[in-house]
Amino acid sequence: MTGNRAIAYMGPKKLEIQNLDFPKLVDPRGNKCDHGVIIKLVTTNICGSDQHIYRGRFPAPSGMILGHENTGEVVEVGRDVLFIKKGDLVSVPFNVACGRCRNCREQHTEVCETTNPEVSCGAYGFNLGGWQGGQADYMMVPYADFQLLKFPDKAQAMAKIKDLTLLSDILPTGYHACVEARVGTGSTVYIAGAGPVGRCAAASARLLGASCIIVGDTNKERLALVKKAGYEVVDVSKKTPLPDQIEAILGKREVDCGVDCVGFEAHGHGPSAEDDPAAVLNALLEVVRAPAGIGAVGVYIAGDSQAKTKEAKQGFYDIEWGKQWVKSPSLTTGQCPVMKYNRGLMMAILWGRMDYLGEVMNVEVIPLEKAIEAYHVFDEGSPKKFVIDPHGSVRE
Template identity: 60%
Template structure:
């Protein structure tokens, strides 16, 4: 086995590079030995829309941080306390780092683990949350492996569907979580803010849940075309001045039952203001779009944004139109998804072809590790592709 590890590393705003680092060790960020951990050889490691917050400088991380939090790979080394995994297992790595031992983990709230980050009850790979090294690399360390890792039941079956399974680490469970928090069920009308990869996963998951009319709003026609050809209604937000009017033109009513914000704090305005960043626009958009008594899911990233021209937003304080929302008795839920709460069921849905349209919605392009910096630049410009990095050339059929 090699003693080196090539990885995508953040060197500053819009400056990603592929560096050669030391091979990962079975130890925590604080240097403590981790016999409960494993080393994973990455087979598919994706570029996420959340990574663009880092790329653009709106989510601060230290220079030299290894990127990536969407990882699928093969176990190649196990710690002495690992009992239920073995070398050769193909696994999905949830982006939340969770111990499995604290109160929140034992209650299924792995997105707010109380022990893995000494600064806040939340840890994640490649996000400056607990110091855990990201997975846009050849190899990575995963702690608490027996608890954290989702092992695919059949290796050959997993490799046949690896590109769909590759989204189980984040964007598909995140999309599903937003819908569940918004109360989506059979027959629901749904508004999805954002047609990026996570919003497109939201469209697939809404169909899985039996939603009736699924409306997706975005500014890029090539993204909207992907969801349109898979049975969704669409709104080009650069061409409308009122979201409620646009929804009414589709449904006959200005409101939907459920709405989800998949955009976060880098949203833009409507119509003539489409080129202007309106950091709190997406969250206000879904609040406006939801009917009285309905519910919203807020899974877009809303942290302190050092690039915002608004001083309050640099401190993580955003302006909400809560007066108009309050009178509708809304149910509002936000935050990261507890990936482990959903990933097994979603894996089974993929393995048994309950989302056969997922690949078409995602529009995946498999790239090499060396192509990742350019993929970041293209994704930043609004590319409709979902970039999946193949560090070892393990996905020749997909390429």
């Protein structure tokens, strides 16, 4: 059987391409996965969440294989798999979910109760249950009949693979944030963060019918990309306060809905602002009108060794809740239940309802050999979305 190249995390800013054994139908605790499959990766993306790990700010063990945004072709099928077949092209939700527990049955696959013995949350390529990631040639996926989204036509899917590869995480995540923020027809929305998740949120807000979509960031290249794609932008590194910048666009100092696509690595607002993990949440509480709907899909953790304060290292943040409570805010945070949205978004892509995705996402397809370099470039603030193509499957 063939080998398996994979991107391994070895410590902060240290990655290796390792040559591993071909994966087996076995879970991280050594149990047989007759309900699983082996897939040959067609695309596996570098995510902003991977950058948290890369920087050493999301705790992860040395040697962990990265990659939770995975799309591939099924090459081996377990004994108990009934509906997924060898040769199928599938999207892999980043949540590892059994489909059998109470939470999975209630469509909360982001908090599956069985796939991580330490907490109700399993994910590939994180320190969440020991499930190895898919920035590799091949990977094992358990509970295949439940988890995998099969593309109905392989040739049609490959023609739109740069968009469909986003279904494993960031497009459903951006969409979920907008849904939880109550974005709808005619809504005005402020999206914090112009990285790939923020850009997917902007595209999702357009699909949901928002009227004015404003994206904020400090990265001028990313803001320029978003502006060119037809969205409004604000630069939160400027001296001008955020409500003033929103008023200059909208004529009002508040929006209907707010989305957080930044998380704990946020900076405060202004030209000399330092790290402030509460900055985005406090800004959203300020600029979203009452009753305030906020979808916060940016990552927040306990265990950030590089946080500036003891409290922030432990995951305690200075949220202005008492000041903003009177606005009746609703704040939904946590990981996205990808399976709740991925099929609908797949159909929107296949039927041409999201053809504008490419312009705002700025995908660059790279071979596995260039992945470590791409991590460095992405870490420097590149406006690109890097998609790894281990086997040369994607035609430019």
